[in-house]
Amino acid sequence: MLKMKGVSKVYRTDMVQTSALRDFDLVVDEGEFVAVTGPSGSGKTTFLNIAGLLEAFDAGTYELDGGDVSRLGDDARSRIRNEKIGFIFQGFNLIADLNVFDNVDVPLRYRGFKAAERERRIRESLELVGLASRVRHLPSQLSGGQQQRVAIARALAGSPRFLLADEPTGNLDSVMARQVMELLEEINGRGTTIIMVTHDPELARRAHRNVHMLDGQVTDFTEFEAAVRVREVRAAAAGA
Amino acid sequence: MFAYHLRLALLSLRRTPAVSLLMIVAIALGIGVSMTMVSVYTLMANDPIPEKSDVLYAVQLDSWSPDRPYDEPNEPPTQLTWRDALALAERSPAGLKRTAMAGTGFVAEVPGAGDVRPEIVSARAATADFFDLFQVPFLYGSGWDHGSDQDAARIIVLSRALNEKLFGGEDSVGRDVRIGSEFFRVVGVLDEWQPTPRFYDLNTGAFADTDDAFVPLSLLDRHQQDWGINGSVNCWQAPSAEGIFPSECTFTQFWVELPDEAAVQDYRAFLDAYVQEQKKLGRFQRPLNNRLSNVHEWLDVNEVVRDDNSVLLGLSFMFLMVCLLNTVGLLLAKFLGRSGDVGVRRALGASRARVFQQHLTEVGLLGVLGGVLGLALAWLGLMGVQRLYVDYERVAHLNTELVAIAIGLAVAAGLLAGLYPAWRICRIQPATYLKTQ
Numbered sequence: 001m002l003k004m005k006g007v008s009k010v011y012r013t014d015m016v017q018t019s020a021l022r023d024f025d026l027v028v029d030e031g032e033f034v035a036v037t038g039p040s041g042s043g044k045t046t047f048l049n050i051a052g053l054l055e056a057f058d059a060g061t062y063e064l065d066g067g068d069v070s071r072l073g074d075d076a077r078s079r080i081r082n083e084k085i086g087f088i089f090q091g092f093n094l095i096a097d098l099n100v101f102d103n104v105d106v107p108l109r110y111r112g113f114k115a116a117e118r119e120r121r122i123r124e125s126l127e128l129v130g131l132a133s134r135v136r137h138l139p140s141q142l143s144g145g146q147q148q149r150v151a152i153a154r155a156l157a158g159s160p161r162f163l164l165a166d167e168p169t170g171n172l173d174s175v176m177a178r179q180v181m182e183l184l185e186e187i188n189g190r191g192t193t194i195i196m197v198t199h200d201p202e203l204a205r206r207a208h209r210n211v212h213m214l215d216g217q218v219t220d221f222t223e224f225e226a227a228v229r230v231r232e233v234r235a236a237a238a239g240a
Numbered sequence: 241m242f243a244y245h246l247r248l249a250l251l252s253l254r255r256t257p258a259v260s261l262l263m264i265v266a267i268a269l270g271i272g273v274s275m276t277m278v279s280v281y282t283l284m285a286n287d288p289i290p291e292k293s294d295v296l297y298a299v300q301l302d303s304w305s306p307d308r309p310y311d312e313p314n315e316p317p318t319q320l321t322w323r324d325a326l327a328l329a330e331r332s333p334a335g336l337k338r339t340a341m342a343g344t345g346f347v348a349e350v351p352g353a354g355d356v357r358p359e360i361v362s363a364r365a366a367t368a369d370f371f372d373l374f375q376v377p378f379l380y381g382s383g384w385d386h387g388s389d390q391d392a393a394r395i396i397v398l399s400r401a402l403n404e405k406l407f408g409g410e411d412s413v414g415r416d417v418r419i420g421s422e423f424f425r426v427v428g429v430l431d432e433w434q435p436t437p438r439f440y441d442l443n444t445g446a447f448a449d450t451d452d453a454f455v456p457l458s459l460l461d462r463h464q465q466d467w468g469i470n471g472s473v474n475c476w477q478a479p480s481a482e483g484i485f486p487s488e489c490t491f492t493q494f495w496v497e498l499p500d501e502a503a504v505q506d507y508r509a510f511l512d513a514y515v516q517e518q519k520k521l522g523r524f525q526r527p528l529n530n531r532l533s534n535v536h537e538w539l540d541v542n543e544v545v546r547d548d549n550s551v552l553l554g555l556s557f558m559f560l561m562v563c564l565l566n567t568v569g570l571l572l573a574k575f576l577g578r579s580g581d582v583g584v585r586r587a588l589g590a591s592r593a594r595v596f597q598q599h600l601t602e603v604g605l606l607g608v609l610g611g612v613l614g615l616a617l618a619w620l621g622l623m624g625v626q627r628l629y630v631d632y633e634r635v636a637h638l639n640t641e642l643v644a645i646a647i648g649l650a651v652a653a654g655l656l657a658g659l660y661p662a663w664r665i666c667r668i669q670p671a672t673y674l675k676t677q
Contacts, residue, residue: 049671054587075591082589089674093584097251107588109244154588166674 001193002028002051002162007060009046009216020046021057022216028195030161033188035204036197038213044197045166047213051195052085052164053077065161082110086155086192090167092147094139094154100126101135104154111158125153129183145176152183156192163187165196169203181206241594242601249602256574260606263570267610267654270563272617275646277549277556279622279638284446284545288435289375292497293535296373297504299328299494300533301515305476306525316529317474317490318542319443324518325492329367329457333510336503337373338496341366343441343471344460348396348453350406351418359405361419362470364441364451365460371397371428373497374440379403381413381428384456392458396424402452403429420466424455437544439535441493443472446544461485488523498532508532564657567606571661575599582665583673592666599662600655607654611647618646 009021020043028034036044049055050062053069062070065084069077087093094103101122108118126132129149139147148168155163165184169177181203188194196207204210212220253260287293301324302309302316310317320328325340332338344365349358370376371383380403384395396417403412416423437446460467464483469491479487498504511530518524533541575582582595590598615638622637638646 045671049674052587054671054674055669075593078586078589078591078594081587087587087674093580093587093674095581095584097255106585109241110585110589110591110594158589 001030001032001065002026002195003061003063004047004051005061007050007057007062009043009050009055009057020216021050024060024217026211026218028193030193031188031191032209033185033194033207034196035207035210036195036213037199037201037204037210038219042213043216044213046216048164048166048195048197051162052087053081078110082107082158084161086158086160086163088148088151088155088163088165088168090170092139092144092151092171094147094150096139099136099138100131100142100150100153103139103150104157107154107158121157121159122153125157126150128156128187129153143176144172145179148172148176148180149183152180152187156187161193163192163194165194167197167199169198169200177203241597245598245601246605248598249605252574252578252602253605259570259574263567263574263606264610264613266563266566266570267607267650267657268613268617270560270653271611271614271646271650272621274556274560274649275614275618275638275642276621276625277553278645279618279642280625281545281549281553282642283436283637284549285539286436287535288437288439289535292373292375295497295499296535297496297498297507297532298535298538298541299496299511300531301511301524302526302529303488303490303518303524304526308476309526310474310476314529315541316531319472319474319490320492320494321488321490322485322492324514325494326457327514328494328496328511331514332496333506336496336498336507337369338494339367339370339373340457340492340494341370341441342457342460342469342492343444343451344455344463344467345470346419346463346467348402348406348417348419348424351416351423353406356406359402359452361402361452362449363453363455363467365455365457365467367457370454373495374435376433377431379429379431380411381426383428383454389456389458392456392462394422394424394459395427395456397428397430397454398426399430399450399452400432437539439538440495441471442538442542442544443493444470446539446542504532560653564653567654567657568660571603571658572664575661575665576668579665579668580673582668583670586668586670587674595666596662599665600658603654603658603662604651606658607651608647610654611650614650615643615646 004024004026007021007024008019011018011020024047036047038044046055050057061068064080069080072080095106098106104122104125105118108121113121123132126135129152131146131149131153134142134146139150142150168184169180172180184194184196185206198204210222211218289296299320300316300318301320303321303324304310304317309315329338329340342365344363346361346363347358348361350356368384368386368389379400383397384393388395398406398412403409406412406417407415412426412429415426417426434450438448438450464485469484471491473484473489473491475484475487475489477488479489484491496507498507508530512528515524515528515530539545585595619638
C-alpha cells in the first residue's frame, strides 16, 4: 500500500548539506497503524512530508496505493493528497478565520463535491469526533483537544485511505491526548491506514508497529501484538 | 470555485482591515489621478466627427504681412479674410461641398410674445452647405439652399436650446424671430449637437458651446455694423475706414469636403492658382504657403491637446505605477504573512493554480473597491479642474465609458500588482509552514 525503497533526501544550503533520509526503506500495509519514533533530527517529519507528497525526494522510489508517485507533477500530487491522504498536525493547523464547518469544508471544496455532499460529509465527520454541535465556532473558541478533533474531522471528511499524523497529541494534556489516541484507534479500526510520528513511547506502543528512526534510516522495527492479530485475522479471512 | 474564492477574499479583507484599506486607497489614488487626466485628455483628443474627420479640410491661405509670418516658424493665419472666404465659396469647383463662416451675435425676440424675454444670441453666419458638411442633426425643418445665400434671405436656424427659450420647444418652423427691427423666418431647429472639440471654429475656445443660431453668411455683410464679429479678428495692418470686412484682417473660416487624395491635390492646385491670381493684384506677398488640414490635423495645428496635457497624462500614469508598486509591497507582506494557511490548503489538496486563483480573486476585489473609490476621487478631481479652468467645463466630466474604463483599469492594475505576490505565495513549500504554524 505504501512502499518506499532507497529514498534519500538531502537539504542543501550554500554552506551546509544535510541528509534527512538515507536509503530509506519502508512498507506499510493497508489497515496498519504504524508509529514512527526517533529523536529530533532523525528524519521523522521529512519521511512524513515525503509520504504525504508535500516534499520531493532526491533518490529512490515511492509507491502509494499501487501507483508510482515518485515523479508526479504538482497537480497530480495535489489531487492525490486531496483524495487519498488526510493530515493531522501537532499544531492542529486550523484556519483561524474559518469556523469549524468551513475548516472541515476546505479539502472537500478542492475535491469538487456538490454542496449537499459536502455538508453530509462534514456533519458525519464532526459527529464522529463528537463536535457536531460546534459547527459555527471559530478555532479560537475551542480547547486544544477540540481543535485537534476538528483537524481529525477535516482529515477524515474526504474518506482518505491514509492518515498521516505528526505528533497529534504533542500539544495536548494527557486526558485529551488519550481521547485523541482512542479516536485514532477507532478510525484505524474502520480500515484507514495510519502513520503517526510521535515522541511518546506510550502512544507508540498502542500502534500495530513501531518504526524507530535514527539519522534518516530505520534502525529498529517492532511489531506489536495488535499488528500480529490484524494479520492473522486478515489471513484467516483470505483463507476462508 | 470563484464564489468560494470571493468569500475567502472578503474574509481576508475583514481580517486585515488596515492593510486592505491602505491598498484600496493606494489603488484609488492612482486611479483617481490618472482617470482625472484620462477623462480630460480623451475628451480633448476626441474625434468630433468620426465619419468625416478624414475628408473635411480647413483651408489656410498665407495673406499675412510680407515682413513676418503669422506664427513662427512660417505658419499662415488660421482664418481667412472676408473677401478670400467669399471668393473660395463662390469659385471652388462645382460639386464640392464647402462653407465659409464667421461668428456673430445679436439679440433675438419673438414678436408678440411679451412673456418671452429677448435672448442674447451667439450666432454663426455660414453658407448653405454648413449643415450637410458637418452632419448637423435637425429636430424640425432644415437648413437653407444656395439661393437663400445669394438672396441674403432673412431666415434663421435655431439651436434646440434657443428654441426651448423662445418657443418652449415647439416646432417653430415658419414662425418669426425679430432681430433689431427685422423679422427672420425660422426654417429649422437643430437637435442636440455639440461636437467636442468644437472643431469648425476654435477661435472662441475649443470646448465652447455650439452656436445658438445660424443665418446665411450674406446677411452678415448687410449687418456688419449692428451684429459685428463674435470671435477672433487678426490684422497685420490697420483696417481702413470702411471697416474690417474689405480689409486684410482675418476672421472667417472656410471648410471644404474632399473625398479622396486626388480631390485634395486638385483643390490644392485650385488654391495655388487663386493665390497666384491675387499676387498679381498686389496681395499675398509672402511665398506660397497654403494649407489644407483635415480635422485631426486641424486640432493639432490649433494645439487643442497641448503638450503639457500629454505630459500630465504621462505623469498621472507614472503616479499610478508608484501606487501599484506600493500595493505590490503591501500585497507581498499580506500574502506571505498567511503562508501558514496556504501551507494547510496545499496539504489538503489545493494545487498551485487554485492558490494563485484564490489570491488573484482577492486582488481583483481590491481593484474593484479601489476603482470605485478612485472614481469618487476622479470626480472630485474633475470638479477641481472645472473650478480652476472655466474653459474645461465641457471636458472635465465623467461619462459611462470613462466609468467603465476606470473600473477596468483599476481591476487590471490590481491584477497586475497582484500577479507577483500571488505567484510567490503559490510557490511556497507547504511543508515549511505546517510544522511551524
